[in-house]
Amino acid sequence: MNAVFKAIADPTRRKVLALLRQRSMTAGELSDHFPVSRPTMSAHFAVLREADLIEANKVGTTIFYQLKLSVLEDALLGFSQLFGIGVADHMTTDPTGGARPKATREGADE
Amino acid sequence: MNAVFKAIADPTRRKVLALLRQRSMTAGELSDHFPVSRPTMSAHFAVLREADLIEANKVGTTIFYQLKLSVLEDALLGFSQLFGIGVADHMTTDPTGGARPKATREGADE
DNA sequence: CATCAATTTCGATGATTAGCTAAATAGCGA
DNA sequence: TCGCTATTTAGCTAATCATCGAAATTGATG
Numbered sequence: 001m002n003a004v005f006k007a008i009a010d011p012t013r014r015k016v017l018a019l020l021r022q023r024s025m026t027a028g029e030l031s032d033h034f035p036v037s038r039p040t041m042s043a044h045f046a047v048l049r050e051a052d053l054i055e056a057n058k059v060g061t062t063i064f065y066q067l068k069l070s071v072l073e074d075a076l077l078g079f080s081q082l083f084g085i086g087v088a089d090h091m092t093t094d095p096t097g098g099a100r101p102k103a104t105r106e107g108a109d110e
Numbered sequence: 111m112n113a114v115f116k117a118i119a120d121p122t123r124r125k126v127l128a129l130l131r132q133r134s135m136t137a138g139e140l141s142d143h144f145p146v147s148r149p150t151m152s153a154h155f156a157v158l159r160e161a162d163l164i165e166a167n168k169v170g171t172t173i174f175y176q177l178k179l180s181v182l183e184d185a186l187l188g189f190s191q192l193f194g195i196g197v198a199d200h201m202t203t204d205p206t207g208g209a210r211p212k213a214t215r216e217g218a219d220e
Numbered sequence: 221c222a223t224c225a226a227t228t229t230c231g232a233t234g235a236t237t238a239g240c241t242a243a244a245t246a247g248c249g250a
Numbered sequence: 251t252c253g254c255t256a257t258t259t260a261g262c263t264a265a266t267c268a269t270c271g272a273a274a275t276t277g278a279t280g
Binding site for chain 1: 186190
């Protein structure tokens with residue numbers, strides 16, 4: 001979870017995630033949205049990959065990056081719950097009474 | 111919002127916020143929970159203050175730090191909504207249809 | 221096989237950051 | 251005023267980070 005927070009600490013990476021929310025895009029296509037060099041973007045992708053926030057799919061010489069929303073979701077959820085913040089899943093007030101496949105967090109930080 | 115994400119990128123600072131969730135504590139009391147020097151903790155407090163995540167109240171020579179939950183909440187909320195993640199307020203599925211006092215975000219990042 | 225395109229890896233650099241010790245500031249009580 | 255306590259500021263170092271250009275990798279195509 002630390003890796004996730006480190007990853008989203010950077011504005012460029014947050015924007016990459018936001019772009020990927022809609023459709024998965026190639027590394028080059030993503031890079032075109034930012035005023036930095038390809039190698040720099042590649043490094044950002046590596047950080048996001050390391051945090052398991054995105055997934056790479058190589059097709060020929062092209063790499064498609066895809067958002068792993070559940071990982072982002074779990075991190076945000078876990079942290080938020082530490083604070084009683086309503087940051088909830090798609091089902092906030094859990095009507096099942098606790099049959100979550102996500103995880104029950106209480107000290108999942110660090 | 112960038113400042114908030116930078117602030118919570120550090121595990122020590124996240125833990126400080128978590129400690130502050132219950133009761134407000136003095137700088138020294140907070141410091142006692144970590145294996146680093148007072149000046150280092152003071153620097154962490156400064157970052158959290160800078161991000162407006164905590165508030166300082168000086169009483170004599172002692173400083174009480176208090177969590178500003180709403181700021182954390184807004185940042186988390188705003189970011190999460192960018193992804194359609196349910197990270198919602200205390201009222202997730204907004205039955206009012208959009209009468210929120212928090213803010214309506216759509217490009218609030220960066 | 222030679223070349224082109226997409227992307228990453230390498231190696232370097234300047235900026236930021238977390239950490240420390242020592243010193244400064246500020247309030248309080250004798 | 252002197253000394254004690256709480257906290258921050260100052261000055262420094264080591265590590266991490268974002269960035270770049272050049273080179274390497276990998277796959278496709280003529």
